[in-house]
Amino acid sequence: MAGSPPSPWTDWQGHALVVGVGGIGQALLEALPARAPGLTLWSAGRRPRSDRRHLALDLSDDASLEALAARAAELTPLRLLICSAGLLHDGDLQPEKRLARVRRAQLERSFAVNAWGPLLLAQALEAALPRDQPSHFASFSARVGSIGDNRSGGWYAYRAAKAAQNQLLRTLALEWRRTRPQACVTLWHPGTTATGLSAPFRSGVAPQGLFSPQRAAAHLLDRLPQRTPEDSGAFLAWDGTPIPW
Numbered sequence: 001m002a003g004s005p006p007s008p009w010t011d012w013q014g015h016a017l018v019v020g021v022g023g024i025g026q027a028l029l030e031a032l033p034a035r036a037p038g039l040t041l042w043s044a045g046r047r048p049r050s051d052r053r054h055l056a057l058d059l060s061d062d063a064s065l066e067a068l069a070a071r072a073a074e075l076t077p078l079r080l081l082i083c084s085a086g087l088l089h090d091g092d093l094q095p096e097k098r099l100a101r102v103r104r105a106q107l108e109r110s111f112a113v114n115a116w117g118p119l120l121l122a123q124a125l126e127a128a129l130p131r132d133q134p135s136h137f138a139s140f141s142a143r144v145g146s147i148g149d150n151r152s153g154g155w156y157a158y159r160a161a162k163a164a165q166n167q168l169l170r171t172l173a174l175e176w177r178r179t180r181p182q183a184c185v186t187l188w189h190p191g192t193t194a195t196g197l198s199a200p201f202r203s204g205v206a207p208q209g210l211f212s213p214q215r216a217a218a219h220l221l222d223r224l225p226q227r228t229p230e231d232s233g234a235f236l237a238w239d240g241t242p243i244p245w
């Protein structure tokens with residue numbers, strides 16, 4: 001890709017899996033073969049795809065996660081695991097502008113995908129992660145999940161679920177520091193990106209502040225390889241700068 005540094009993943013062998021084939025996930029799937037040609041690329045998500053290496057997965061369904069875990073051997077060694085699944089709005093689920101709009105069922109739906117989903121994904125595939133080679137588990141969080149940076153309020157469920165994801169994956173990073181010392185777990189804010197997730201909410205975003213999915217994917221793939229196990233547990237913006245918890 002023009003302007004991108006040469007990928008240090010050129011020599012990596014094994015498997016890569018992108019979970020959540022939405023706007024950014026699809027762009028990652030298109031960009032990864034050039035970045036990591038030695039990795040066999042898989043995708044996973046709810047929507048069926050004709051690709052041979054697409055796995056059916058609903059992160060909010062235990063049976064679906066168990067079916068994924070049963071295929072861990074096929075994905076071994078899993079060098080790159082990227083979770084680009086997320087849920088902000090869907091039918092009755094809409095970001096709450098005020099307390100009166102908060103509903104238990106919608107909090108639970110949001111937490112199932114945005115908070116517990118990435119952690120249970122890691123649990124399902126832990127056996128596929130190598131112990132003797134570097135690997136990455138990168139998951140998309142969101143800046144609005146920062147508690148310290150919350151200045152505008154609203155969006156109770158999504159904010160809280162992303163904050164919970166941050167805590168859960170930070171905790172996972174500390175466990176894997178002991179059990180998988182070459183693994184690097186990172187949480188990323190992609191910047192406001194033109195996908196279905198942001199579509200109803202970006203009228204106030206200036207065009208120069210809105211990334212295409214391809215650009216958001218390139219940001220991650222430019223910066224992720226520079227992260228080492230010492231960085232594991234970090235919450236980072238698209239440009240690599242740390243975000244306050």
Ligand SMILES: NC(=O)c1ccc[n+]([C@@H]2O[C@H](COP(=O)([O-])OP(=O)(O)OC[C@H]3O[C@@H](n4cnc5c(N)ncnc54)[C@H](OP(=O)(O)O)[C@@H]3O)[C@@H](O)[C@H]2O)c1
Nearest residue numbers: 020021022023024046058059085086140192193195197198
């Ligand atoms: N776009 C932005 O401005 C922005 C800003 C900050 C953070 N993010 C985060 O970036 C990530 C990627 O978002 P995006 O912009 O690419 O959104 P998107 O186009 O809506 O893609 C989100 C993906 O999540 C998947 N998903 C939702 N529920 C799922 C479930 N139960 N099981 C498995 N997959 C599920 C969707 O799958 P289906 O196709 O099956 O529905 C979809 O592929 C998300 O974590 C999002 O929260 C995005």
